[in-house]
Amino acid sequence: MSELFTGIGELLTNDPGRPRIIDAALVVDGGTIAWVGERAQAPTADRHTFLQGRAMLPGWVDSHTHLVFAGDRSAEFEARMAGESYAAGGIGVTTTATRAASDDTLAALLGDRVREAVAGGTTYLETKTGYGLSVEQEQRAARLAAKAVDEVTYLGAHLVPRGPDGEPVDADEYVDLVCGPMLEAVRPYVRWADVFCEDGAFTPEQSRRVLEAARDAGLGLRVHGNQLGRSGGVELAVEMGAASVDHVNHVDEADVEALAGSDVVATVLPACDLSTRAPLAPARRLLDAGATVAIASNCNPGTSYTSSMNFCVGTAVLQMGMTVIEAVRAATWGGARALRREVGTDDRPAVGSVQVGARADLHVLDAPAAIHLAYRPGMPLTWGVWRAGQQVVAPVL
Ligand SMILES: N=CN[C@@H](CCC(=O)O)C(=O)O
Numbered sequence: 006m007s008e009l010f011t012g013i014g015e016l017l018t019n020d021p022g023r024p025r026i027i028d029a030a031l032v033v034d035g036g037t038i039a040w041v042g043e044r045a046q047a048p049t050a051d052r053h054t055f056l057q058g059r060a061m062l063p064g065w066v067d068s069h070t071h072l073v074f075a076g077d078r079s080a081e082f083e084a085r086m087a088g089e090s091y092a093a094g095g096i097g098v099t100t101t102a103t104r105a106a107s108d109d110t111l112a113a114l115l116g117d118r119v120r121e122a123v124a125g126g127t128t129y130l131e132t133k134t135g136y137g138l139s140v141e142q143e144q145r146a147a148r149l150a151a152k153a154v155d156e157v158t159y160l161g162a163h164l165v166p167r168g169p170d171g172e173p174v175d176a177d178e179y180v181d182l183v184c185g186p187m188l189e190a191v192r193p194y195v196r197w198a199d200v201f202c203e204d205g206a207f208t209p210e211q212s213r214r215v216l217e218a219a220r221d222a223g224l225g226l227r228v229h230g231n232q233l234g235r236s237g238g239v240e241l242a243v244e245m246g247a248a249s250v251d252h253v254n255h256v257d258e259a260d261v262e263a264l265a266g267s268d269v270v271a272t273v274l275p276a277c278d279l280s281t282r283a284p285l286a287p288a289r290r291l292l293d294a295g296a297t298v299a300i301a302s303n304c305n306p307g308t309s310y311t312s313s314m315n316f317c318v319g320t321a322v323l324q325m326g327m328t329v330i331e332a333v334r335a336a337t338w339g340g341a342r343a344l345r346r347e348v349g350t351d352d353r354p355a356v357g358s359v360q361v362g363a364r365a366d367l368h369v370l371d372a373p374a375a376i377h378l379a380y381r382p383g384m385p386l387t388w389g390v391w392r393a394g395q396q397v398v399a400p401v402l
């Protein structure tokens with residue numbers, strides 16, 4: 006059954022030839038977009054939905070989250086707001102809480118977080134392991150994640166965990182585990198591997214070993230890089246041909262040029278930057294240099310406990326010098342590109358755009374234009390969400 010949407014006050018498409026259409030219409034057929042254009046030219050369809058002048062965007066593609074966890078770190082956050090700095094060690098606190106949770110509890114927590122993300126307009130979602138940090142626990146996280154989200158990333162190399170009696174573990178021996186039995190255990194459930202290349206986590210050499218092993222196992226690569234300092238993560242991501250390097254708070258001109266000259270997506274995480282009081286990632290500089298930028302929530306209990314992409318996009322406009330069209334593109338097409346899902350095998354648009362042939366993932370705002378995401382920050386602007394043509398969030402009337 007086909008469905009015609011009219012009364013779209015502003016439609017953002019990510020079609021470079023026609024990024025914004027005023028007074029638009031759209032036809033969805035069989036879960037994909039069949040027609041896009043101005044209302045005056047719209048064809049007929051089996052059903053008709055009139056949106057009363059509201060704005061429509063592609064559904065958010067959140068390409069970086071850590072949703073498989075138990076516990077909370079609000080005390081750590083409160084201390085940070087009182088002047089403490091963020092350090093990687095807090096990952097161990099969440100690892101302890103996550104290991105102690107039953108499968109059912111962890112699956113329920115994950116399910117709730119996915120529902121929250123969808124309620125906020127997210128229609129395509131990545132999440133990572135990384136709070137298990139043992140063969141068994143990482144495999145459990147990957148298995149649960151594979152049932153709940155679209156893309157799963159293996160992040161056994163998140164932190165070197167403590168031993169059973171709280172004793173330090175040799176980092177290189179832990180990397181052997183990450184590259185060997187742990188990788189083998191998670192392999193059936195994951196498409197990506199990631200590494201936290203940073204002081205207090207993994208050195209560039211250790212990170213390279215992890216990425217090489219993952220690549221040899223057929224996984225795509227991602228890097229947490231340059232979050233706390235110039236960690237070498239950007240250089241490594243470019244050298245290894247990773248799909249994305251995420252955080253990028255501390256970059257110099259050479260890093261920016263390297264990203265601009267590569268296929269590596271620079272993923273900025275505005276909510277994380279606020280929550281850790283980090284220097285904001287230089288999204289404007291990256292865009293001006295020609296790099297591809299994605300925006301993601303980085304939802305996790307340590308550095309960014311929100312899955313609100315509306316908030317991330319509003320912040321990118323308010324604080325990072327992005328235009329609303331750039332920010333929406335980065336949080337939709339950019340995220341899809343970071344996951345290598347922006348086009349399908351047939352080379353047609355697949356995820357993250359409102360173009361003919363793309364999956365009908367649609368986000369309707371209770372506002373006439375997308376700029377309201379920054380103009381009315383914090384307001385509940387998500388009005389309706391469609392995933393592959395099926396309405397998954399209906400307006401509260
Ligand atoms: N930086 C590394 N990992 C997460 C934070 C994890 C945590 O502190 O629990 C991030 O992306 O910010």
Ligand SMILES: [Zn+2]
Binds near residue numbers: 069
């Ligand atoms: Zn992260």
